[in-house]
Amino acid sequence: MAPVALLDAAEALLLEEGYAAVTSRRVGERAGTNSALIHYYFESMDGLFVELFRRGAERGLERQASALQSPQPLWALWDTLHDHMNDIRTVEFFALAHHRPAVQAAVVDYSARYRQMHLDVLTEVLKGYGLDVDTWPPVTIILMMGSISLLLLIEKGFGLEMGHAEMIDLVERQIRALEGDRWTVHPALAHRAT
């Protein structure tokens, strides 16, 4: 029995029922074993949650780094952000971080690394497009795309879509103005949820 089976079980529960359903008993049961193994491999539930977060964040970081090498990095970033599974994970871990300091530390750590990576790549790209970076600093473009897509996904998950079409249209018009029409979905994004 490998610890990865426990992480997979925990992830499935997190996505399907929220973090409150991720209990040692249920994770053990879902992995076809029992709760004692969680403490053997991860010490505590805190350890399990942190490890689960790290695994997902690390995967996301690689996927985005790859996407940003696309000939259309803005389209590629916008498309990676539209991942419903990633969004649920994000919301659940934001909430978890509120009362698990170990989780909060991991969330902050990876959020900073995401932002720095986006910044490193997009600063050059946006300058290359002739964007006036004094008026529109690259980090604001990143923050806007991230915050808008997060809110839209949360609301959509609740069945609330008032203004979403207009918002998506606006963002895509801005991207188009900088980067031209979207050509193809980057291979690294081909699996993304709609």
Next chain:
Amino acid sequence: MAPVALLDAAEALLLEEGYAAVTSRRVGERAGTNSALIHYYFESMDGLFVELFRRGAERGLERQASALQSPQPLWALWDTLHDHMNDIRTVEFFALAHHRPAVQAAVVDYSARYRQMHLDVLTEVLKGYGLDVDTWPPVTIILMMGSISLLLLIEKGFGLEMGHAEMIDLVERQIRALEGDRWTVHPALAHRAT
């Protein structure tokens, strides 16, 4: 003993320690009584959460309606959104909604009412400012201000502020371009957190 004391106790726990700390025992204890009264007044924890959400949402709706009557509605909206307490409430209830259908229904209901109210007021205001509403539909302005301020508050709560200064500066430059310099903080917002 009035049920409002139980709501106050529940609210304090929610803001201080997150929704996981809002248990019938702790709410009763904090209100100086016991858990049985919660079931007497609210039927169940679901009932308590829904009522707590409604009370906060109703207050917020009134406060924002009042703020939007300011001579500078955009500044007023931007300022009301910068309320840290409201933000914690929002995040906690988003997470709660994920596994309490009764809470989700209330969240969706009030979110739609907020958006509609913002839209009713700002559509006229923005047209009055000469904004090109075909390029920038009012609902997109509302969604952008809401999503950006939410993400900034979440991150700030975690101690992550990379790019925040630039983002705030950008938003405030856009508001200034439409509505001029901020003059005074509207009275209805004077209590807001920084």
Next chain:
DNA sequence: GTCTATAGCTGGATAGAC
């Protein structure tokens, strides 16, 4: 209305056999 007491679960974590 408000209390105490308690039923009935479910949780995290550990001890100890194999």
Next chain:
DNA sequence: GTCTATCCAGCTATAGAC
């Protein structure tokens, strides 16, 4: 490594005295 068994704590909800 993996299991069963178990401790102890916490939860929601209800019954019944006052």
